[in-house]
Amino acid sequence: MHLTDFIHMIERIAPVCGAAEWDNSGVQVASRCTEIHSVAVALDPSEANIEKAVSQGADFFLAHHPLAFKPQPLSGNDSYFRSVSQLITNDICLYSAHTSLDANPAGPVGWLAESLKLQNCKTLEPTAASMQHRIIAPSAASGSIPAVIAGSIRCRHIQGIGYEFEFDTEDIVYETAADHIRQVLPAGTSLLKAEERAGRRELGLGISGSLPCRLSWHEFVQLLEKSVERTFWTTCGPVPETVETVAYCTGSGSSLAETAFARGADVFITGDVKYHTALDTTGCIIDVGHFSLEEEMMRRFAALLAAGAPDLDITFLPSQDPIRLHPVHG
Template sequence: MKIKDILPFFRKLAPEENQSSWDNCGVQIAAALEETDKVAVCLEPTPEMVDKCLDWGAGAILTHHPLYMKPKPLDSTGMYWEVVRSVMNAGAVLYSAHTSLDTRPGGPAFWLGQDLGLTDTRFLEVEHSATPIEVSFHVNEPIERETANVWANHAGIHSVSQSNAGEVRVICDESAWGEIASGIEFSLGKRPLFYIRSLTGPRSDVGFGEVGTLPEPMQWEDFADKLAELTGCEVFSFSGKQPETVTRVAYCGGSGSSLVGKAAKAGADVLVTGDVKYHGAVETPICLVDVGHFSLEEEMMRRFAAELDGELDGVEVKFFQGVDPFQFHVKQ
């Protein structure tokens, strides 16, 4: 499959327009290859992991964490230089789905809430909000049903209608309008005069983390055991007051301890995340559980690989399991 035809599937499942302003999602290193039949998915673009993917024969490597946040010069050796060298020598493409994946509603970043069966869920922090736009234009002849159906079935279109006076009205997502406009122009053989206005609703949100209610309250020990089972963490730390029972749960993959105040305001008994710092642990208003940066995001990428495998025909998708960089010493 041509790599230029694979990249749109990455962008469909992790829309780049949803990324945070500080982030660097998308192509990290462009491909010299035109085609590949193997896509590797992993959490971290370390030299060791990238070499494993390339040794397998991957022509496309999709990671969660970006290779860089800001462009770097190749003026010294190191992890960054080694990855660039390996990927460019292989002619492969390196792609990052970072906050573009973290914020996708219902995506694999929200696997913990799904496995816990949380209900009445909402984002802990909204990153972007958008409302549809209304586009109207006039055509002299009635739009044929077949043409209207083609327009209506385009991703991002909510409705298509035409009045008796010939005015066509399209409700669509603003992010999809450019492609939709091109399709309309192609169908009509000309570009009509479009009148566009923003609507006040319905609002579509993307964001980080989630808070929701368990199907039934759980005793703390039972909840802790369930969390250990789901994350694979036999040992994890927590701070703040230990609740007797857990009813409402907040979580955020990666480094989400800064959301503890919003979790508390949302009525959460506990926030599950990673990378908790000392002062955050001291000052937390609710129970703050640190299962590590690795566990939640490693499972997210495993599920993302399975999702991508279902989208790509004729291409083998393989998840490469990572290694938690933190190790524990237990005194014997």
């Protein structure tokens, strides 16, 4: 697959326009290759994971976390230098889908909402929205047209009408999409711009939704235990007697806790809760760990990409939670 087509596929699921302003989503280290065959996917672009990617012959590395949030000098033989050196030496492109992935509630970040069967889900902190467009080629064009063009334009044949092409404005502008479409159709095929879809796709951080039915605190804890693979959690704030509205944010999302509670959340699930956040919270926060929420998200992201690009060898590199529980015997 062409490198840019795969990046378009990533950004269809993790649109860069939805990323937070402070973030560094996108290409971290470029490569000279234009065609890719093997992709490594991991939560972190750690030195150990990059070595694994090299050993499996990957020419593309997709990580959730950026290699760095701001440019750093390659001034010492540290882990950062060795990681960049490995990537450049082995001609591996490193791409980070960070808050761009977090901001698409319909993507892999929605795995916990799916697992808990949350309904009427909404984002807690909107970052962007897009409008869907359609282009119709009304003639019955001959030949086979790909189901996806340029990584983000979806195509389907409608009997008796022709071909319908659909795309979102955060992925590609209309004029560019039309140019790509003309390249796969017979010369002279006319294009009709259909009306924009009424529904907008909202992008944003954090998800809030309702359980199918109200549960007791104990019942909810048992449900969450089945979804989140971790042997311990921490909680802070008042424990509710019952739970119906659940909100969560993957990674370090405790800054959204009060927003969640203001919107009626009974509990807020996240990782990396700090002392003063725990001290001041007005609702119940469950810290299940930064790693547990995002490791599963990236595992599902890898599977989603593999399903959409069967000709690529896409491998998920599992990691271990760097935070461990140490029992103290007094």
